[in-house]
Amino acid sequence: MGIMEDLNKTQIVLLCLLVSFVTSIGTGIISFSLLSEVPQAVTQTINRVVERTIEKVVPARVSDKTITKETTVVVKEEDLIIDAIGKISQSIVQIKAGSEETFYGLGLIVSKEGLIVADKKLFNSNVLYKATLADGSIFSLSSTPPKNSSSVVFFNLVKTKQDTTVFTFAVFGDSDKLQLGQSVIAIAGVNSPSVATGRISMLEKNADKTTLSLIKTDVVIKDTASGGPILNLSGEVVGLNTANITDIQSGNFTPINLIKTEMK
Known part of the structure; x- marks a missing residue:
């Protein structure tokens, strides 16, 4: 029988999580290495895109409500x-x-x-x-x-x-x-x-x-x-x-x- 057949359901789930974690770490390392080698102009463009995206997503500050106050003026x-x-x-x-x-x-x-x-x-x-x-x-x-x-x-x-x-x-x-x-x-x-x-x-x-x-x-x-x-x-x-x-x-x-x- 194969190794997978010897594992119960819990062990299979844990194994999948471990594989996903290791894969994520590997992907991050590779991406960082690639970005480090990309020319500066490209990275500046990426940064600007991120900055502009943030500016559009972040909502403007809600202005304070205008409160109208009536005042009685006595004119002699x-x-x-x-x-x-x-x-x-x-x-x-x-x-x-x-x-x-x-x-x-x-x-x-x-x-x-x-x-x-x-x-x-x-x-x-x-x-x-x-x-x-x-x-x-x-x-x-x-x-x-x-x-x-x-x-x-x-x-x-x-x-x-x-x-x-x-x-x-x-x-x-x-x-x-x-x-x-x-x-x-x-x-x-x-x-x-x-x-x-x-x-x-x-x-x-x-x-x-x-x-x-x-x-x-x-x-x-x-x-x-x-x-x-x-x-x-x-x-x-x-x-x-x-x-x-x-x-x-x-x-x-x-x-x-x-x-x-x-x-x-």
């Missing part, structure tokens, strides 16, 4: 008023008339080219007008004769050809969207800017009830000046103080939408 009306005044301050000018530079009223810059809207009041086309800007610079003004029905007059800041000034202009709101009780800010002042705050007390419309014709407020203006604007809390101009409506100290204003139509 005082802060809104200060911000609104800051937005309009560079757009308000003082207008003076004649060689004696008599104070005429306030003007509002409404375009980057230097178009100014002001109360028509005692406008005289034969008088020379000048405007003092918020930064103290002074410009001569040219004017367009106003319509008889108009409550405002338009001036233009006169620049030299070399002057490339781009003027800061006011942003208009929509006076038709005003609400009773809404907070407003009035800008006035003859010698220096002054402000007053209040609320809208009445909104008068024309005969057909479609167009807002007058804004009444409870704003008390002490150092008043014609041509001064009223603002909403967003800093948008919603009205202008004009003498044709009533006493300029009354707190009544011409809706800005009426003035917009005259600018077209």
